[in-house]
Amino acid sequence: MELAFSPEELAFRDEVRAFVREGMPPAIRAKAAVDGNFDMHEIMEWHKVLYRKGWVAPHWPKELGGPGLDTARRFILVEELELAGAPHLSPFGLSMVGPLIIQFGTDAQKQRYLPKILAGEEVWCQGYSEPNSGSDLASLRCRAEDDGKGSFVVNGQKTWTTYAQYDDWIFCLVRTDASAKKQAGISFLLIDLKTPGVTVKPFLTTGGTPAFCETFFDNVVVPRENLVGPLNGGWTLAKALLGHERTMIAAVGQSARAIRRVKRIASETRLGAGTVLDDPGFRAKIARLEIKLRSLQMANYRAIAGAQLGKAPGPESSILKLRGSEILQQAFELAMEVMGENSLTWFNEAGVVPPFEQWVPSAFNYLRATTIYGGSNEIQKNIIAKMILGLG
Amino acid sequence: MNFDLSDDQRMLVETVASFVKKQSPVTRLRGLREDAVGWQPAVWQQLGELGLLGVMFPESVGGMGGSFVDAALIIEQLGTTLVPEPVIPALVAGSAIMAAGSAEQQRRWVAPLVEGKSVLTLAHSEAATRFATDAVATRATRAGAGWRLDGDKRWVLAGHAADAVVVSAQTDAGLALFVVPRDSKGVEVQAVKTMDGAHAAMLGLRGVEVGADKMLGEPGAAAQAALEQALDVGAAATCAEGYGIMRTALWMTVEYLRTREQFGVKIGTFQALQHRAVDMFVECELGKSMMLLAALTVSEGAAAPARQSAVSAAKVQLAQSGRYVTQQAIQLHGGIGVTDEHDIGLYFKRMHVLCTLFGDEEFHLTRFARLPGFTEGVSAS
Numbered sequence: 001m002e003l004a005f006s007p008e009e010l011a012f013r014d015e016v017r018a019f020v021r022e023g024m025p026p027a028i029r030a031k032a033a034v035d036g037n038f039d040m041h042e043i044m045e046w047h048k049v050l051y052r053k054g055w056v057a058p059h060w061p062k063e064l065g066g067p068g069l070d071t072a073r074r075f076i077l078v079e080e081l082e083l084a085g086a087p088h089l090s091p092f093g094l095s096m097v098g099p100l101i102i103q104f105g106t107d108a109q110k111q112r113y114l115p116k117i118l119a120g121e122e123v124w125c126q127g128y129s130e131p132n133s134g135s136d137l138a139s140l141r142c143r144a145e146d147d148g149k150g151s152f153v154v155n156g157q158k159t160w161t162t163y164a165q166y167d168d169w170i171f172c173l174v175r176t177d178a179s180a181k182k183q184a185g186i187s188f189l190l191i192d193l194k195t196p197g198v199t200v201k202p203f204l205t206t207g208g209t210p211a212f213c214e215t216f217f218d219n220v221v222v223p224r225e226n227l228v229g230p231l232n233g234g235w236t237l238a239k240a241l242l243g244h245e246r247t248m249i250a251a252v253g254q255s256a257r258a259i260r261r262v263k264r265i266a267s268e269t270r271l272g273a274g275t276v277l278d279d280p281g282f283r284a285k286i287a288r289l290e291i292k293l294r295s296l297q298m299a300n301y302r303a304i305a306g307a308q309l310g311k312a313p314g315p316e317s318s319i320l321k322l323r324g325s326e327i328l329q330q331a332f333e334l335a336m337e338v339m340g341e342n343s344l345t346w347f348n349e350a351g352v353v354p355p356f357e358q359w360v361p362s363a364f365n366y367l368r369a370t371t372i373y374g375g376s377n378e379i380q381k382n383i384i385a386k387m388i389l390g391l392g
Numbered sequence: 393m394n395f396d397l398s399d400d401q402r403m404l405v406e407t408v409a410s411f412v413k414k415q416s417p418v419t420r421l422r423g424l425r426e427d428a429v430g431w432q433p434a435v436w437q438q439l440g441e442l443g444l445l446g447v448m449f450p451e452s453v454g455g456m457g458g459s460f461v462d463a464a465l466i467i468e469q470l471g472t473t474l475v476p477e478p479v480i481p482a483l484v485a486g487s488a489i490m491a492a493g494s495a496e497q498q499r500r501w502v503a504p505l506v507e508g509k510s511v512l513t514l515a516h517s518e519a520a521t522r523f524a525t526d527a528v529a530t531r532a533t534r535a536g537a538g539w540r541l542d543g544d545k546r547w548v549l550a551g552h553a554a555d556a557v558v559v560s561a562q563t564d565a566g567l568a569l570f571v572v573p574r575d576s577k578g579v580e581v582q583a584v585k586t587m588d589g590a591h592a593a594m595l596g597l598r599g600v601e602v603g604a605d606k607m608l609g610e611p612g613a614a615a616q617a618a619l620e621q622a623l624d625v626g627a628a629a630t631c632a633e634g635y636g637i638m639r640t641a642l643w644m645t646v647e648y649l650r651t652r653e654q655f656g657v658k659i660g661t662f663q664a665l666q667h668r669a670v671d672m673f674v675e676c677e678l679g680k681s682m683m684l685l686a687a688l689t690v691s692e693g694a695a696a697p698a699r700q701s702a703v704s705a706a707k708v709q710l711a712q713s714g715r716y717v718t719q720q721a722i723q724l725h726g727g728i729g730v731t732d733e734h735d736i737g738l739y740f741k742r743m744h745v746l747c748t749l750f751g752d753e754e755f756h757l758t759r760f761a762r763l764p765g766f767t768e769g770v771s772a773s
């Protein structure tokens with residue numbers, strides 16, 4: 001056992017910090033300094049900065065454009081960017097469909113899609129959920145039929161497709177064999193959102209932002225070469241992707257950033273003769289949450305160290321998702337509490353509340369989603385009970 | 393002890409329940425979210441005509457001389473469909489005037505409110521007040537026969553469109569309360585939006601001159617006590633509305649568990665979710681119990697320590713139960729619970745606002761633990 005990062009790893013951390021200091025565009029830096037919310041344009045601008053540095057896909061293999069960092073360095077990179085307040089990159093290409101194409105795609109598919117994901121030239125979204133297929137994903141109905149002329153014809157609806165209105169491509173789970181058992185008739189298909197017959201309809205979240213869409217497919221013709229993995233073999237791919245998603249969704253860095261923000265707000269909010277941060281009651285509350293996060297961070301380190309020894313993320317990743325999502329929510333609840341009546345603010349002009357507080361109420365609402373998406377926390381508990389504890 | 397509703401109270405509840413169902417479904421709030429005012433004067437007047445704004449006020453101002461319990465029963469019903477009219481701020485301001493003002497002032501300001509002809513609100517919060525009454529920075533200084541007010545009030549509910557505002561200010565002789573017509577010279581109104589789809593105002597008082605007749609009673613302990621009582625009326629009212637919201641969120645969720653299918657069954661058949669729904673139900677019952685405690689105590693006109701103890705306890709309970717129930721309501725709705733389109737998110741938002749107004753959990757927890765009653769009977773003597 002060895003708790004500390006090695007001197008080389010620490011040197012890498014300094015390198016990341018220096019890069020952030022020098023490489024972050026001023027407009028993004030200004031927002032990052034107050035933990036602002038970034039729009040898609042700013043996200044993609046930052047994506048391209050990281051791309052030029054070679055760090056945009058820390059977890060990709062070197063020969064396909066990854067930086068060739070070991071797991072500890074990858075972790076350091078992600079954590080430092082997070083603490084710097086940098087925009088969160090769209091995960092759907094870099095962390096979802098990209099790794100899947102790397103693992104299951106043909107060489108032609110790798111050449112066609114991966115470079116554009118890396119460069120940020122094509123932005124992706126995820127078409128899994130349907131109105132009647134959420135937790136029970138395998139019941140999905142959106143169907144793709146072979147037209148006998150080298151293409152599939154896709155009909156159906158996806159929903160909750162995050163940011164589809166800004167995107168170029170969608171990766172979908174579609175039903176290709178209606179007669180087979182649920183999981184057995186599903187395939188993994190890549191669809192260009194510009195294809196005729198695709199309609200994307202954004203709608204508002206409770207956070208007041210148009211963060212997700214309904215996506216409709218009406219006789220959409222998709223070339224057969226857009227199928228990834230074997231026909232009717234899509235479920236295996238879907239499961240492989242879920243493991244990636246859950247370690248990411250632990251959001252340790254994001255929570256650390258949120259707790260730091262709580263302290264900042266507390267230090268600027270007056271209470272009696274001092275500030276909220278001086279108040280022992282509030283301090284204890286913040287400390288309690290920080291300790292919770294520390295335990296998650298240690299668990300995450302252990303999972304990562306395990307991966308370094310060549311273990312794949314197993315059902316333990318469910319633990320990270322479970323606690324990580326709750327801690328993130330609690331950090332924003334605490335921020336709201338510290339803000340007092342300022343927490344009532346809703347999309348008011350700048351200056352009504354301090355810059356650090358501006359986006360907190362929106363996030364406080366939207367982040368109720370963290371315990372729902374990526375496999376709800378109830379589903380994670382079902383997995384842990386079954387796969388780890390051997391119950392049921 | 394008796395917790396049954398009287399026949400009159402039962403009728404009152406039925407009247408309001410039918411009013412909100414027919415005249416103010418949640419779609420009305422949705423429609424008014426982007427409206428510059430955020431409520432409808434015609435509906436305000438209707439509330440007055442139905443007697444709903446006057447139940448807790450005496451007959452001398454046109455009220456029904458009823459009790460705060462009646463007001464709480466009304467407010468609970470208004471919560472079930474998120475009625476956007478500013479009833480709570482108006483009752484709080486009215487209470488302050490009743491507690492501190494002369495008979496003439498009471499008639500002048502509260503009577504039109506009772507009739508639904510005017511909207512009043514309280515402007516107390518400032519950057520450093522943090523729910524308490526002892527840190528007001530707004531100054532009131534003598535100006536001829538009257539007073540001159542200077543200061544900045546924040547998050548004045550409905551303050552962007554209220555007719556008059558009860559303002560707390562510091563004088564050389566202690567805290568004082570003034571009634572200030574919103575259109576007085578020197579009142580700067582910045583309308584702001586609040587999370588629940590309503591509006592409030594940031595009020596700048598820039599040398600606002602008011603006559604002596606605008607001061608409620610005398611500065612000092614009595615004014616401060618009146619303000620504290622009014623704030624407690626507000627806190628107790630949020631508990632009542634909060635219970636209406638909790639209860640609605642619970643039953644919306646139970647209904648969803650009964651209809652939504654996943655894995656080929658209704659999701660309400662999953663025991664994990666049944667237990668969650670039961671916990672929500674338990675929290676609702678506790679929330680209801682505590683809102684009754686607060687309402688009854690306020691109604692009886694209990695002395696300050698007893699009133700504060702009951703109100704703070706209820707407000708802490710609201711924070712815990714209300715938060716749990718509305719969070720879980722969203723969780724059990726899954727993705728649709730995070731859409732603006734679905735009503736459950738509106739209940740969640742309103743609950744946060746209610747938990748914050750008139751003292752949040754931390755404030756009331758601290759106050760509760762500092763009251764003399766908290767350590768009563770502890771010393772061995």
Ligand SMILES: Cc1cc2nc3c(=O)[nH]c(=O)nc-3n(C[C@H](O)[C@H](O)[C@H](O)COP(=O)(O)OP(=O)(O)OC[C@H]3O[C@@H](n4cnc5c(N)ncnc54)[C@H](O)[C@@H]3O)c2cc1C
Nearest residue numbers: 126128129134135160161162369373376378723724726727
């Ligand atoms: C903000 C947001 C963004 C999203 N982005 C995307 C995206 O980009 N692409 C995409 O494909 N999907 C996306 N999703 C969808 C997300 O994956 C689903 O919402 C999730 O899988 C839950 O499905 P559901 O909403 O249909 O809820 P349901 O499955 O109907 O669940 C309702 C409730 O029942 C519970 N439940 C269900 N089954 C069980 C069980 N067996 N035992 C115990 N409890 C159970 C759930 O935990 C939940 O509390 C997003 C969702 C949100 C909220």
